[in-house]
Amino acid sequence: MSVAQIDVIIAVYNGAQFISEAIHTIQAQTWKDLRIIVADDGSADETVQMVKEMCATDDRIMVLERPHTGVAKTLNAALASSSAPYIAILDADDLWAPEKLEKQLQSLQNTGLSACFCMIREFETFNPAAGTPAHQARPQLFKGYAKTAFLAKREVFDTFGDFDENLPTGDFVEWYSRLLRANEPVVMLDEVLAYRRIHHHNTTSNTNKNDYLQILKAHLDEKRRAR
16 A cells, blocks of 8 residues: 555544544545554454454555553554654544545645644533533533644654653643644644544543643743743
């Protein structure tokens, strides 16, 4: 298979409930010159089997099977196996608008910048039997400085490095803080092109807030030292 223009990475752990829908939202993109790298983080459910069945009907999909080591190591392994000049990342429970990649790629090519984000809308998928969720979808739109709203030239990882494998959570927050500290300009499209699913098992809704506070503190400390 020839090198695609965009490699889309999905890091997934026990994602059988939503993985097919996530892949379908990539297949539905108006930009077709892409590859889908599903990096499985040692799932114990039917995730890998489901993705392999989808591989049989779409040769753009590949599965990278790994032991359970956490999201940062899984993302980095997928980055190491990628070859496209552009990288996008989709969380295994989220969705995209059909024109997401095409509009972001056009923006990067028009501006010459290295990374592009878009607005996000949250939506809910709750199991009534699981009880009242701790977190519900926010009604307002928000700027998506997040993996699922991201497209970038792969060279940005050469410049700013891979994800920090020592962090249990907040891998993308820490990575993006490096761009902020370097005053790296990015594009933020004023359009909803990504949709974040809120459900009972969201990683970010269960994240220890201290992890994010530590990342923010490190960012502010470095900014002060640079003055």
